[in-house]
Amino acid sequence: MANDTAVWGILGALDREVASLRAEMAVDRVESALGAEFAFGVLRGRRVAVACCGVGKVNAAACATWLLCARGCGLILNAGIAGAVGHGLRTLDVVASRELCFHDQDPVMLKYFPKRRLFAGDPGLLALCRRACARPGVLQGAYREGRVATGDRFVADRATRDRIAAACAPDCVEMEGAAIAHVAFAAGKPCLVIRTMSDCADDEADVAYDDFIDRAADQSARIVLAMLEEAWA
Numbered sequence: 001m002a003n004d005t006a007v008w009g010i011l012g013a014l015d016r017e018v019a020s021l022r023a024e025m026a027v028d029r030v031e032s033a034l035g036a037e038f039a040f041g042v043l044r045g046r047r048v049a050v051a052c053c054g055v056g057k058v059n060a061a062a063c064a065t066w067l068l069c070a071r072g073c074g075l076i077l078n079a080g081i082a083g084a085v086g087h088g089l090r091t092l093d094v095v096a097s098r099e100l101c102f103h104d105q106d107p108v109m110l111k112y113f114p115k116r117r118l119f120a121g122d123p124g125l126l127a128l129c130r131r132a133c134a135r136p137g138v139l140q141g142a143y144r145e146g147r148v149a150t151g152d153r154f155v156a157d158r159a160t161r162d163r164i165a166a167a168c169a170p171d172c173v174e175m176e177g178a179a180i181a182h183v184a185f186a187a188g189k190p191c192l193v194i195r196t197m198s199d200c201a202d203d204e205a206d207v208a209y210d211d212f213i214d215r216a217a218d219q220s221a222r223i224v225l226a227m228l229e230e231a232w233a
Contacts (some may be wrong), residue, residue, distance in 0.1 A: 004058060004165020005047075005074075006047075006073070006075060007040075007047045007048065007049055007071070007072065007073045007074055007076065008046055008047070008048045008049070008073065008074070008076075008198055008226060008228070009048075009049050009064070009067035009068060009071075009073035009076040009077070010048055010049065010050045010051075010076075010078075010079065011050075011051055011053045011060065011063055011064060011067070011076065011077070011079075011176075011180065012051075012052055012053070012078070012079055012080045012217075012220075013053060013054060013059075013060065013078075013080055013174075013175065013176050014052060014080065014081075014217070015052045015053070015058075015218065016213060016214065016217045017052070017079060017080040017217045017221065018050055018051065018052050018221070019080075019217075019221075020048070020217075020218060020221045021048075021050050021221050021224060021225070022045060022050055024043055024044070024225070025039060025041045025042065025043045025048065025050060025184070026041045026042045026043075027032050027039045027040070027041040028040050028041045028042075033066050033070075033108055034059075034062045034063055034066055035054065035059070035062075035063070036051045036052060036053055036054060036063050037051060037052070038050070038051040038063075038066075038067070038071070039051065040071075042217050043228060044228035044229050045228065045229075045232060046228045046231065048228075049067055049071060049073055051063055051067070053143070053196075054172065054177065055175055055176070056152050056175050057102075057150060057151075057152055057175065057176065057178075057179035058179070059176070060078070060175075060176035060177075060179045060180050060211070061179040061180065061183050063164055063181065063229065064076055064078075064179070064180040064183040064184065065183050065187075068183060068184065068187040068189050069187055073189070074169045074185075074189065074190075075122070075184075075189055075190040075191065075192075076180060076183075076184055076189060076190070076191050076192075077125070077191075077192055077193075077194065077224060078176060078177055078180045078191075078192075078193045078194070079193075079194040079195075079220040079221060079223065079224050080174070080176075080194075080195060080196075080217060080220050081174070081195060081196055081197070081198040081209075081212075081213060081216040081217055082095065082148070082172040082173060082174040082195035082196070082198065083155050083156075083164050083172060083173045083174070083196060083197065083199050083200060083201030083205060084171075084172055084197040084200045084201060085149070085161060085164065085170050085171060085172055085173055085201055086144070086146055086147075086170065086171030086172065087172055087202075088127070089142075089144065089162050089171060089172065089197055089200075090141060090142075090159065090197065090200075091141070091143065091194060091197050091198065091199060091200070091208060091212045091216070092140045092141035092197060092212065092215060092216060092219060093141035093142045093143075093196070093197045094133060094139060094141060094142070094143050094144065094194065094195065094196050094197070094219070094220075094223065095144050095145070095148060095171045095172045095191035095194075095195045095197070096121065096126055096129045096133075096143070096144070096145050096146075096193070096194050096195075097113065097121035097126075097129070097145075097146075097147075097148045097177060097181070097191075097194070097195075098120070098121050098126065098145040098146055098147065099118045099119065099120050099121060099146075099147050099148075100118065100119045100121070100147070100149070100150060100177050100178040100181045100193060101117055101118050101119070101147065101148075101150070101168050101170070101178055101216075102149070102150050102151060102178050102179075103149040103150065103151040103164045103167060103168050103170065103173060104151035104152060104153065105117070105175065113186075114182065114185055114186060116185075117193075117210045118147075119178060119181035119182060119184075119185050121145075121191065121192050121193065122190035122191055122192055124190065125190055125191070125192035125227075126145060126192060128227050128230050128231060129192060129194060129223065129227055130143070130145070131230045132223050132226035132227040132229075132230045133223060133226070135160075135230075138219075138222050138226050139156045139196070139219065139221060139223075140215065140219055141196070142218075144171060146170070146171030146172070147168070147169065147170045147171050148170060148171065148172055148173075148174065148177045148178065148193050148195060149164060149168050149170030149173045149174075149178070150173075150174055150175060150176060150177050150178035150179060151164075151173070151183070153177065154175070154177070154205075155173045155201040155205065156199075156201065156202075156203070156205035156206050156209075157202065157203055157205075158202045158203050160201075161173070161200075161201045161202055165196045172195050172197060172201075173201050174195060176193075177193035177195070180193065181193065194220050194223050194224070195220065196215075196216040196217070196219045196220045196223075197216065198212045198213050198216040198217075199212065205220065
């Protein structure tokens with residue numbers, strides 16, 4: 001985990017995922033780059049940079065690279081929503097990234113940098129997330145540390161869900177996390193992805209997503225806020 005003075009880079013794919021964080025920030029400045037707006041300031045006593053990166057692997061990787069390399073953030077968090085795949089997971093449960101992978105990666109990619117299938121979540125950030133989620137009032141569901149699978153597809157049918165489950169056995173599926181973890185690995189910076197389940201990535205996913213997106217996004221934001229406070233403890 002980065003040192004106590006490091007700027008925390010915080011990304012969400014949707015405006016809804018970062019709105020409550022932006023609302024609480026004391027913003028010093030806003031910079032526009034790569035199609036996104038990055039707010040720099042103080043949140044719960046920590047220096048942070050918060051942005052909506054947009055949906056998908058390329059948008060996420062571009063914004064993560066800019067924060068870590070162009071603006072020198074010491075770590076990066078990606079918080080938001082996902083579709084539950086792992087056994088026993090339900091809407092509003094939380095998965096923190098013990099590891100991440102791409103569910104749409106061709107095996108030929110393993111021949112090239114970074115020559116790996118899995119990216120580990122930072123142990124220090126995982127421990128911080130664990131403490132944050134143990135705080136009263138933070139979680140509405142259960143907490144799990146597991147595998148997050150990323151791909152450029154909104155998974156909303158059981159056949160696709162089952163195919164991904166058979167290929168890489170994730171706990172949840174989403175569209176940004178492994179791309180951010182890939183960038184953090186290349187930059188040598190700590191990274192953690194936090195996902196609240198908005199649906200079960202099945203044939204009812206579209207309906208569940210609409211019903212639970214606000215509560216799921218708010219919960220992931222609460223976890224980030226609790227982590228910022230726990231970092232001082």
